[in-house]
Structure formats: C-alpha cells, structure tokens
Amino acid sequence: MSWARCLAFMLAVVVMPALAHKPSDSYLAFKVDQATGSARISGQWDIALRDLDFAIGLDADGDGNITWGETRAKHAEIAAYALARLAVQADGVDCSLSVPDQLIDKHSDGAYTVMQLALSCAQASPKQLTISYRLFADIDPQHRGLLKLESDGLARTAIFGPESRQQQFTLGKTSHLTQFVDYAREGVWHIWIGFDHILFLLSLLLPAVLVWQHGRWQASARFSTSFIEVTKIVTAFTVAHSITLSLATLGVVALPTRLVESAIAASVVLAALNNVWPTLRGRRWMVAFGFGLLHGFGFASVLADLGLPSGALVLALIGFNVGVEAGQLAIVAVFLPLAFVLRRSWFYQRLVVIGGSLLIAALAAVWLAERAFNFKVMPF
Amino acid sequence: MHKLANYLPAGTLLLTLNLFAFAVQAAPFKPRSDAEVLEVLPARATDPRMRELRRLRNELAARPADLATAVQLARAYYSEVAAEGDPRYIGYAQAALSPWWGMSAPPSSVRVLRAMLLQFNHQFDAALADLQAVTQQDRDQGEAWAWQTAIHMVRADYTEARRSCAEMARLATPLIGAGCTAQIDSLTGNAAAAATVLREALARDPKAGAAEQLWVLTRLGEIEQRLGQFPAAEEAFRRALSLDITDGYLLAAYADFLLDQGRPAEVLLLLKDRGRSDLLLLRLALAAKALNTPALAAWQAELAARFDAARLRGDSVHEKEEARFALGLLGPSQAARALELARDNFAVQREPADARVLLEAALAARQPSAAAPVLAWMKASSIESQKLQALAQQLKGQP
Numbered sequence: 001m002s003w004a005r006c007l008a009f010m011l012a013v014v015v016m017p018a019l020a021h022k023p024s025d026s027y028l029a030f031k032v033d034q035a036t037g038s039a040r041i042s043g044q045w046d047i048a049l050r051d052l053d054f055a056i057g058l059d060a061d062g063d064g065n066i067t068w069g070e071t072r073a074k075h076a077e078i079a080a081y082a083l084a085r086l087a088v089q090a091d092g093v094d095c096s097l098s099v100p101d102q103l104i105d106k107h108s109d110g111a112y113t114v115m116q117l118a119l120s121c122a123q124a125s126p127k128q129l130t131i132s133y134r135l136f137a138d139i140d141p142q143h144r145g146l147l148k149l150e151s152d153g154l155a156r157t158a159i160f161g162p163e164s165r166q167q168q169f170t171l172g173k174t175s176h177l178t179q180f181v182d183y184a185r186e187g188v189w190h191i192w193i194g195f196d197h198i199l200f201l202l203s204l205l206l207p208a209v210l211v212w213q214h215g216r217w218q219a220s221a222r223f224s225t226s227f228i229e230v231t232k233i234v235t236a237f238t239v240a241h242s243i244t245l246s247l248a249t250l251g252v253v254a255l256p257t258r259l260v261e262s263a264i265a266a267s268v269v270l271a272a273l274n275n276v277w278p279t280l281r282g283r284r285w286m287v288a289f290g291f292g293l294l295h296g297f298g299f300a301s302v303l304a305d306l307g308l309p310s311g312a313l314v315l316a317l318i319g320f321n322v323g324v325e326a327g328q329l330a331i332v333a334v335f336l337p338l339a340f341v342l343r344r345s346w347f348y349q350r351l352v353v354i355g356g357s358l359l360i361a362a363l364a365a366v367w368l369a370e371r372a373f374n375f376k377v378m379p380f
Numbered sequence: 381m382h383k384l385a386n387y388l389p390a391g392t393l394l395l396t397l398n399l400f401a402f403a404v405q406a407a408p409f410k411p412r413s414d415a416e417v418l419e420v421l422p423a424r425a426t427d428p429r430m431r432e433l434r435r436l437r438n439e440l441a442a443r444p445a446d447l448a449t450a451v452q453l454a455r456a457y458y459s460e461v462a463a464e465g466d467p468r469y470i471g472y473a474q475a476a477l478s479p480w481w482g483m484s485a486p487p488s489s490v491r492v493l494r495a496m497l498l499q500f501n502h503q504f505d506a507a508l509a510d511l512q513a514v515t516q517q518d519r520d521q522g523e524a525w526a527w528q529t530a531i532h533m534v535r536a537d538y539t540e541a542r543r544s545c546a547e548m549a550r551l552a553t554p555l556i557g558a559g560c561t562a563q564i565d566s567l568t569g570n571a572a573a574a575a576t577v578l579r580e581a582l583a584r585d586p587k588a589g590a591a592e593q594l595w596v597l598t599r600l601g602e603i604e605q606r607l608g609q610f611p612a613a614e615e616a617f618r619r620a621l622s623l624d625i626t627d628g629y630l631l632a633a634y635a636d637f638l639l640d641q642g643r644p645a646e647v648l649l650l651l652k653d654r655g656r657s658d659l660l661l662l663r664l665a666l667a668a669k670a671l672n673t674p675a676l677a678a679w680q681a682e683l684a685a686r687f688d689a690a691r692l693r694g695d696s697v698h699e700k701e702e703a704r705f706a707l708g709l710l711g712p713s714q715a716a717r718a719l720e721l722a723r724d725n726f727a728v729q730r731e732p733a734d735a736r737v738l739l740e741a742a743l744a745a746r747q748p749s750a751a752a753p754v755l756a757w758m759k760a761s762s763i764e765s766q767k768l769q770a771l772a773q774q775l776k777g778q779p
Binding site: 064068 | 407409410413414417422424425467470471658686688692
C-alpha cells in the first residue's frame with residue numbers, strides 16, 4: 001500500500017465511531033448454595049465460538065462456518081484450554097474444576113459454547129472465594145470476563161481484565177450485614193439530599209418550640225412541651241411513610257411517580273403556609289401522618305432506583321427505612337436545641353418561622369409547577 | 381431526589397428491555413445435528429486476507445520479539461477493523477504489540493499504532509501524546525500528523541487541526557493536502573468554497589488511488605448534505621460507493637442521508653446483511669421503523685442487547701449511537717436518557733453528528749438549556765448546516 005493511500009485510509013477511519021461489533025467478552029456465572037450446611041458451588045461459562053476459533057481453531061474445514069459437529073469434536077480441547085486459564089480458590093485452597101457438559105447459546109454477537117462447571121472445594125463452607133481469570137489474556141488484551149456471582153440470594157457482578165486478573169469475594173452471613181448497612185447508608189443519604197422531605201419536616205417542626213396565642217407565635221415555656229410536640233410529629237411522619245414505603249416496595253400499591261412527586265411538593269407548600277396562617281394548630285402530627293403517607297411513596301421510588309436484591313428484599317427495605325429515620329433524627333437533634341434556645345427572639349419568631357416558611361412555600365410551589373407540568377427551572 | 385424520580389420511567393423501561401434480552405438469551409440448547417451452522421466467521425480460511433493474517437501470526441508466534449513482523453501484523457489487523465468495524469481485531473493488534481505496549485517510549489512505528497488503537501476507545505489524550513512524541517522526533521511522520529488532524533477534528537480543535545493539516549500537506553499527495561484543509565474549512569464557515577476545492581482537486585487527479593478518492597468523496601457528500609445541496613450530495617456518495625471498497629463509515633453516512641431524505645426503503649437494500657456492524661444495524665432499524673417492517677422488532681431487540689452487553693463490560697464509547705437508538709426507536713419516554721447519553725458524548729466528541737443528536741435529544745426532552753454546548757460550538761465554529769440550524773431554531777422556539 002502506497003504511503004499516500006495509506007494516509008487517506010487512516011483519515012477515513014478515524015472519524016468512524018469506535019463502535020461496530022462487540023468486543024470480546026465471556027460470561028462467567030457462579031452460584032454458591034450454602035443452604036444445606038456445606039456449600040455447593042456450581043457454575044456456567046459462556047465463551048464465544050469466534051474467540052475460541054481464533055485461539056485454538058474450530059473451523060476444521062476452513063469454510064468460514066462453524067458447525068455443531070466441528071465444535072463438538074473440540075469439546076475436550078475447549079475445556080482444557082479454558083480451565084487452564086481460570087482458577088477458583090475457596091479460603092485460599094484451590095478448587096478443582098471440571099466441565100461435565102457443553103451446550104450452545106446465542107448472545108448478541110453470535111454463538112457461544114456454554115460450559116457447565118462443576119467445582120469441588122476442600123472447604124465445607126468457605127468464607128471467601130478468589131477467582132483468577134486470564135482467558136485470552138495473551139491474544140486479546142481487550143477481552144473481558146464478566147462475572148456474576150450469586151450467594152445467599154445476593155447477586156454481585158465483576159469485570160475481569162488486564163488490570164483485574166484476580167478478585168476476591170466474601171461469602172456467607174456477613175454479606176447480609178454489609179447489605180443492610182449499605183441500604184441504611186443510602187437511606188440516610190437520601191433524606192439528606194431529599195430537600196423536599198427535609199423542608200416538609202422543618203415546616204412542621206419550626207413552630208414546635210412556639211405556641212399560637214393572641215394571633216401570633218409566642219415562645220413555649222417548657223422544653224418538655226416542645227420535646228413532646230416534636231416527638232409526636234416525627235413519630236407520625238415516620239409511621240406513615242414506613243407504611244407506604246413498605247406497601248409500594250412490596251408491590252401492594254403503585255402510584256404514578258409524577259402524581260406522587262407533585263403531591264409531595266404540594267404537601268410542602270401547605271405545611272409551610274400553615275405556619276404563616278395557622279389553621280391546624282396543635283394537630284400538626286396529623287398533618288405529618290397524612291402527608292407522610294405520600295412521602296413514603298417518594299422514598300419507595302428512590303429505593304426502586306437503587307435496585308433491590310431479589311433474595312433480601314425485606315432486609316433492604318428495613319435497612320433503607322432505618323437509614324431514613326436515623327438521618328431524620330440527626331436533623332431533629334440539630335434543630336430542636338437550636339430552635340429552643342432561639343425561640344424567644346424576634347429573629348426566630350418572625351424571620352425564621354414566618355420568613356422561612358414563606359420561602360419554603362415559594363420554593364415548593366416552583367417544584368409543584370415543575371413536577372406537575374414536567375419542566376425544569378431549578379437545578380435541584 | 382425528584383431528579384432521580386424523573387429518570388424512573390426511563391430506568392423501568394430499560395429494565396424491561398434488559399429482561400427481554402436476557403430471556404431471549406438465557407436458554408442454552410443442544411443443536412439437533414452436527415451439520416447445524418452455529419457461527420459464520422468474517423471470512424473463509426482460504427480468503428487471501430485471512431491467509432496473510434495467519435501467515436503473519438505464525439511468523440510472530442515463532443519470533444514474538446520481532447518488531448517488523450509485529451507492526452506488520454498489527455497493521456493488518458487494524459485494516460480489518462477499518463473494513464468491518466470489528467473491535468475484536470483491536471485486541472488482536474494490541475496483543476501483537478504486547479512486548480512494547482507498556483513502554484513509555486516505544487519505537488515510533490509502535491507508537492503510531494498504539495495511538496490508533498487508543499483513539500478507537502476514545503482515549504484521545506493518550507493517543508495525542510503518542511502522536512505528538514512521534515512528530516516531535518521526526519517531523520516527516522505523515523501518518524502521525526494525519527492522526528493528529530483527525531483527533532483534533534473530532535474534538536473540534538480547528539486551530540490545531542489546521543496546523544497538523546499543514547504539516548501533512550507537505551508530505552501527502554495534493555488531493556489529500558487539499559482535502560485535509562477543505563474538511564476544516566467546511567466546518568468553519570467556508571463550506572461552499574471547500575466543496576468546490578474538493579471537486580476541483582478530484583477532477584485534477586482522476587488517477588488518484590481509490591481509497592483516497594473514497595475519502596474525499598465521502599467528505600464532499602457530507603458537506604453538500606449540510607449545505608442542503610442534496611442532488612450534489614447524492615452524486616458524491618454514489619461515486620464513492622461505485623469505487624467498490626467496503627467502508628462502514630461511508631455506508632453509515634449514505635444511509636443517514638437516505639433516512640433524512642425520507643428514502644428508508646433504499647437503506648434496507650443498501651445495508652442488507654450488514655447488521656453485524658452496530659452502526660449499520662442502527663440505520664437498518666431506523667429504516668425499518670420508518671417503514672414499519674416486520675424485521676423491526678428483532679433488530680431493535682438485538683441493538684438493545686448489544687448496548688446492554690457494552691454496558692456490562694463498562695464501555696461508554698457508544699453513547700452517540702445509543703442516544704440515537706433511544707430517540708429514534710424507543711420514543712419520547714426515553715428522551716431524558718437519550719439526553720444524558722448525547723450530553724456525555726458531546727463532551728468527548730464534537731462533530732456535526734454529535735451535535736445533531738444532542739440538539740434532537742434536548743428538543744425531545746424539552747430541556748433547551750442542555751443544548752448550550754452545541755449552540756456555543758455552532759457559534760464559535762460558524763458551521764454551516766441546514767439541519768443543525770433548523771434544530772437550533774426550533775430549540776429557541778421552545779419555552
């Protein structure tokens with residue numbers, strides 16, 4: 001190829017988007033069954049026939065077609081080639097691997113051999129699985145091994161490539177705890193970044209250190225009165241949103257997201273305006289309960305977005321809920337002492353309670369419009 | 381949090397598609413007869429190209445540290461990528477270069493190839509670093525200049541592109557030299573003049589190599605199309621096709637032209653049996669959608685499965701195609717997702733096609749502000765494109 005031709009060729013290609021077919025992947029799946037006291041590990045490994053043809057040659061007659069006969073004739077060789085490039089250790093001790101049978105499956109980029117993997121490990125119930133993967137490492141550095149590991153109803157995924165040839169996975173009971181903590185952490189995080197929930201709660205809490213007398217807010221005399229008021233509100237909110245969060249997550253009730261989100265915004269507007277023109281004095285816990293039911297649906301959509309583990313749905317639900325409550329209590333713990341100290345001041349009674357509530361109502365009104373009519377003004 | 385909720389319907393739909401794709405695949409079977417064909421390879425073993433690849437591969441296996449053989453094999457694999465768009469060959473090429481791949485300053489011949497492979501995965505910074513090192517050492521490395529131009533073009537750095545074009549013009553044929561500058565002019569406010577330059581350069585050099593003509597004609601077709609000179613664009617594309625070189629980029633560009641012209645039936649004919657390439661499968665599916673042909677469902681499911689597979693391995697180089705897929709095939713419910721993809725893509729690649737999909741996604745999602753980077757680019761470059769200008773206008777009309 002002449003120089004200039006070569007050049008033209010390159011120019012034509014570089015602008016071509018980098019995607020055409022699919023790069024090479026294999027799909028590796030392990031299932032660890034600890035139910036019977038001792039672990040049973042089974043696996044499946046899907047490897048593309050094209051890749052195997054490139055590595056060890058499957059197209060015996062060279063006609064460009066790989067037939068079942070040609071593949072079957074190479075089954076032993078395929079298994080030997082693949083198993084030489086995969087190692088599984090249970091608690092640091094090598095497991096022996098064998099391939100009792102091979103089938104065929106079609107993936108998006110063609111036919112794959114499907115190897116059933118039988119594992120026998122010395123450890124009765126291993127705590128840790130180490131997987132080393134170097135299939136095609138020498139002939140295609142772009143190749144990836146995509147792992148799906150299922151144990152105790154928990155599915156994990158991992159990618160093996162040149163930078164990650166060996167990975168460790170912890171099995172067994174600890175995973176439940178980790179999972180619980182993970183979801184609890186998400187719960188805390190989502191109450192903190194969920195401005196609409198915080199503002200709703202704050203709207204209800206702002207007057208908790210005050211009493212409505214002679215048409216205006218006055219400082220409440222005792223901390224215990226305020227404390228009881230706050231406890232009533234927070235408990236009502238918690239009970240209510242726990243109910244709907246559970247019902248929605250377990251699939252008992254489903255409401256359209258846009259409706260829920262709009263109604264949540266409306267609840268913030270109403271709760272805030274109730275501080276400026278109180279109509280539901282002293283019965284704010286009922287407001288917290290009623291609208292709390294709505295907010296529960298909002299939490300449920302976040303939880304659905306996070307993805308739920310099939311085998312540990314209830315665990316995730318409780319974890320997430322506990323997280324939400326913890327995050328909420330943290331907010332209350334900061335708010336209550338501060339508000340109680342400031343409650344006699346003009347700053348608190350007028351600026352924070354009245355001004356703040358008006359501001360919250362205005363903000364929530366924009367949310368309401370955004371969500372109801374599906375457009376965007378604010379960045380959050 | 382309501383932002384997350386906005387994405388919910390999108391997420392839910394993708395999930396259903398996922399499950400569908402999984403359901404289609406998750407059934408290993410035992411074929412009924414030994415004669416059943418499971419896989420069709422890109423070429424027969426007797427194909428001269430395959431023979432040459434096999435010869436080189438055996439030679440390299442015998443002497444893996446032989447630089448000349450390794451470079452020759454990697455180049456041969458790379459030309460397979462160019463013809464068929466099959467990314468597996470990228471990995472094979474990288475493997476051929478493995479003794480030198482991790483070096484900080486490998487020989488120039490390896491460095492140029494490494495850059496070519498890196499840019500394929502959109503690692504533009506690393507690729508440019510290699511190319512610039514090569515031309516710093518030797519200003520006469522024309523190929524390294526050509527690649528620098530191409531990467532600067534993709535990133536809309538027209539000043540740098542012009543500079544490397546000038547360097548390249550010293551070393552290449554007049555046709556390539558003229559074409560290189562003209563392609564930049566065509567994006568920076570001199571499209572009509574650029575088209576004339578290309579047409580005249582072609583006329584002056586009728587004996588130019590076919591690959592060279594292909595490249596110039598493809599550019600010309602795109603420029604005329606942007607200018608709204610559809611018969612001229614058609615003529616350029618058809619002349620390029622008549623050169624009889626299989627070129628995925630040209631096929632995709634002409635298919636897009638036909639789709640825009642409301643001629644989807646011709647796309648089905650043009651790309652018949654070429655669905656192996658995702659780029660072309662996308663065009664096939666868009667044409668099938670326009671005609672409502674029965675093949676649509678299968679192609680759409682296939683594309684969804686391929687995008688899912690790419691996501692599984694953590695790839696993000698298909699954002700433009702996936703955005704078009706979401707917009708054109710999945711419909712308005714996926715607008716938010718399409719916009720996210722188009723925006724991420726435009727942060728990396730800034731060619732007219734990248735701009736267009738972001739404008740279209742912003743329109744569909746009714747978020748005009750998301751198209752700001754495109755409008756800024758259009759203003760800065762003074763690009764002339766009827767389609768982009770019409771979309772931008774439409775966007776202004778949107779509240």
